[in-house]
Amino acid sequence: MESYERDTRYLSDRITEDGREGWPVEPGRYRLVVSRACPWASRAVIVRRLLGLEDALSMGVAGATHDWRSWQFDLDPGGKDPVLGISRLREAFEKRQPGYERGITVPAIVDVPSGKVVTNDFPQMTHDLFTEWRPYHRDGAPDLWPEPLRDEMTEVMDVVYHDVNNGVYRA
16 A cells, blocks of 8 residues: 555644633534545544534534635535635634645634634544533443543554545545
């Protein structure tokens, strides 16, 4: 297999229950932005659904159209996300960091009041949904990060990351 290394220089602020990084967990404050065309975004979509976070964390879906400028909200009426009011995800990255030069990636979580991307660090994002958002999990939500299985899960996730998800970009 051809080698591929994903740019992992994410905007990696965390949304935490105690707000220690400046972004406290608050139902309705954030929007998860995904595209069904992205395998990494699928993980966040599945985790959100399994934990029952739909009422706490809204979700915007960008279309499969992605060019050098950004993911586009071309599935929404008028070509704009109805909550964020933007046509391209780049706008939220630029609000966070003017002149942002790295890739505009999904999944990303956007702070709705400011319109700024908080994070696009998808591995940490899903872990935080497991742990920091626990008070908002649905009754009976599964433990997606059980202590006895963490080492094995980490090994499997590494293989999936390198050999499956990055395969999209090798093709």
